[in-house]
Amino acid sequence: MSESLDIIILTFNEAKNIGDCLQSAALLKANIYIVDSGSTDNTLDICRLYTQNIFNHPFENYAAQRNWALDNLPLTGTWILNLDADHRVTPELAAQLNDIFSKSVDPEINGFLISRRTMFMGKWIKHGGHYPTYHANLFRQGFGHCEEKLYDQHFKVTGNTQVLKTDIIDVITDSLTSFIARHNHWATLEAQYLVEQQNAPLVDDNGKLVHPRLFGNPMERRRYMKKRYEAFPLFVRPVIYFTIRYFIKLGFLDGKTGLVFHFLQGFWFRFLIDAKIYELRKENKK
Structure with missing residues (x-):
């Protein structure tokens, strides 16, 4: 059937x-x-x-x-x-x-x-x-x-x-202008979420979130690696991530277009998230 x-x-x-x-x-x-x-x-x-x-x-x-x-x-x-x-x-x-x-x-x-x-x-x-x-x-x-x-x-x-x-x-984009605008918006949302998680960690009692598992399915493994990434210090982790992604995982093989993409999505975006987290933490201390 x-x-x-x-x-x-x-x-x-x-x-x-x-x-x-x-x-x-x-x-x-x-x-x-x-x-x-x-x-x-x-x-x-x-x-x-x-x-x-x-x-x-x-x-x-x-x-x-x-x-x-x-x-x-x-x-x-x-x-x-x-x-x-x-x-x-x-x-x-x-x-x-x-x-x-x-x-x-x-x-x-x-x-x-x-x-x-x-x-x-x-x-x-x-x-x-x-x-x-x-x-x-x-x-x-x-x-x-x-x-x-x-x-x-x-x-x-x-x-x-x-x-x-x-x-x-x-x-993923029709122009660099829209790419940057969208990622700036997403960086704000991610920074807000991570700061809220630090202050009041979300407890997933109902299984509504993808669980981070090193030996789970591909989505669970990616969520596990993201959690590992978040454990590193602000501003250090984007440098480490970009280095691994562009050099060790051969991102440079994607050519000049790949350089633009990997730098913006793999470094600038994540550095921007960290900068917004830093800004929110300073505001919360006032």
């Missing part, structure tokens, strides 16, 4: 992105659901070319929006694939998922981990430990939710997961 698939895509003024996203998603045998948060461009006109399942919900944060969609949309599929407008389903992933869901999936498997293929300034960033990077975008209905975090939130799956060897393309 075959399985059915629903796709959820969040949008807000994504006219530049959503057409390519939906065109790639159309390769899948799936129902597509759009959750828009008040677009004022022609995003929804483009969406209507692919689906009539369009819903509006005010945006609070990404985690709240994703969980609202999971809890409130009239989903009918056995499985749910969560995408962003800047994601592209590769033909290889579409073929693999269509094959997987053409028959019954092992009932012991409740989710699939899919790697993102980061595209930056038109180049695939392959090195520096940035690929493969797995996310639990796909899970059985009722067995997944988004972590309630303001930044670096992941989907948490209840039960066993399986790693897929095909990718989602992630077009």
Whole structure:
């Protein structure tokens, strides 16, 4: 017996992105659901070319929006694939998922981990430990939710997961200006979260967060390494991280475009987080 698939895509003024996203998603045998948060461009006109399942919900944060969609949309599929407008389903992933869901999936498997293929300034960033990077975008209905975090939130799956060897393309920016603006915003959220955690550590009694485990699945291992990173002193850790990523993990093989990406995302962004943490701590002492 075959399985059915629903796709959820969040949008807000994504006219530049959503057409390519939906065109790639159309390769899948799936129902597509759009959750828009008040677009004022022609995003929804483009969406209507692919689906009539369009819903509006005010945006609070990404985690709240994703969980609202999971809890409130009239989903009918056995499985749910969560995408962003800047994601592209590769033909290889579409073929693999269509094959997987053409028959019954092992009932012991409740989710699939899919790697993102980061595209930056038109180049695939392959090195520096940035690929493969797995996310639990796909899970059985009722067995997944988004972590309630303001930044670096992941989907948490209840039960066993399986790693897929095909990718989602992630077009992470349309310009350096927007890249810097978005990362400045995310740095603020991450700094606030880390300062709050230091003052009142979050206790995850309900299993809502991805647990850091050295010998867990790829997401759990990455969360473990992030916790290790956070244990290092401010301003020292970005230097160590960039050195490991760019030199030891061969980020320099990504060329000049890779230098821009690894420096901005692997050093500047993390140094900015530390600077904002430093600023918040000084303010809290006043």
